[in-house]
Amino acid sequence: MASTAARSVVPQKDLESFQAHLNSSTRILALLGAGLSASSGLPTFRGAGGLWRTHDAVELATPEAFGRDPGLVWQFYSYRRHMALQAKPNPAHYALAELARKKEGFMTLSQNVDGLSPRANHPPEKLKLLHGSLFDVKCSEFFCKHTESNNYTDPIVPALAIPTDESDPTTISALQARELDISDENVALPELAIRDLPRCPKCKRGLLRPGVVWFGEMLPTQVLDDIDKWMADSKKIDLIMVIGTSAKVYPAAGYVDSARAKGAKVAVVNMDRADMPASGLYKGDWFFEGDAAQIVPEILKSVVGEIKEQPDLAVEA
Structure with a gap:
């Protein structure tokens, strides 16, 4: 080969x-x-590129960041999941x-x-x-031990789909979405409601989070x-x-x-x-x-x- x-x-x-x-x-x-x-x-963690160049990847990869803005953190990890699957x-x-x-x-x-x-x-x-793995997820509730392995669903929930409407200049074009290095830094990131993020099917209360080791863990x-x-x-x-x-x-x-x-x-x-x-x-x-x-x-x-x-x-x- x-x-x-x-x-x-x-x-x-x-x-x-x-x-x-x-x-x-x-x-x-x-x-x-x-x-x-x-x-x-595959881009490195700090080289995620494109619309994420305006964010500090290290700052997003913490439990505190997930607590403050789980929608933003999930968008970052959904992007990384998508890139890994490409x-x-x-x-x-x-x-x-x-x-x-x-x-x-x-x-x-x-x-x-x-x-x-x-x-x-x-x-x-x-x-x-x-x-850990981008494709493992677990409940963020302290007392819930629910985990899932090898979840390759992309996007993991519909709200995390990479936007591909080419008629809308604020979204990523379908061509760009398939590239491993999205170069447009001016794409607007949507603000996601908590109800639209991955929810634990076991306890029904906690949000699911990526099964990776964050800084400080x-x-x-x-x-x-x-x-x-x-x-x-x-x-x-x-x-x-x-x-x-x-x-x-x-x-x-x-x-x-x-x-x-x-x-x-x-x-x-x-x-x-x-x-x-x-x-x-x-x-x-x-x-x-x-x-x-x-x-x-x-x-x-x-x-x-x-x-x-x-x-x-x-x-x-």
């Missing part, structure tokens, strides 16, 4: 030494970041999903919320979403517990792959350090050599510079074989 292009950017000596280590490895971690999704053409899982997502099926002792830790790994049919028991306890248990069960870890992330921020940086402490070699796949784990690279580690969508299927090929087009679970939903 992308292997011919990848061969031109992966040095043969590095490829052979990495694959020899991969083939003999039994306990493997992968740590994923936004660079993996960029290979699918993107498709790339060959790296499918290669990692296949590696999870081939290697019993393989675990993926993802910092991405875009749903692309689940849509590539990555085995859920081997995929830990550190920051704890990472999901169950996810962290699962990772800690996996790490504790491993007397030795053979390999950690750091893909599309600098892994300089905790807990991501901590997982690299913990894997190293158990003997792991580190393989970094990134577009920029400056984006290196905080601990750097040791002798015997690997750095593969370039597009993850090309490189990851190539370096994993000795285990996963040739990666072919596969069904997109969001399309099937």
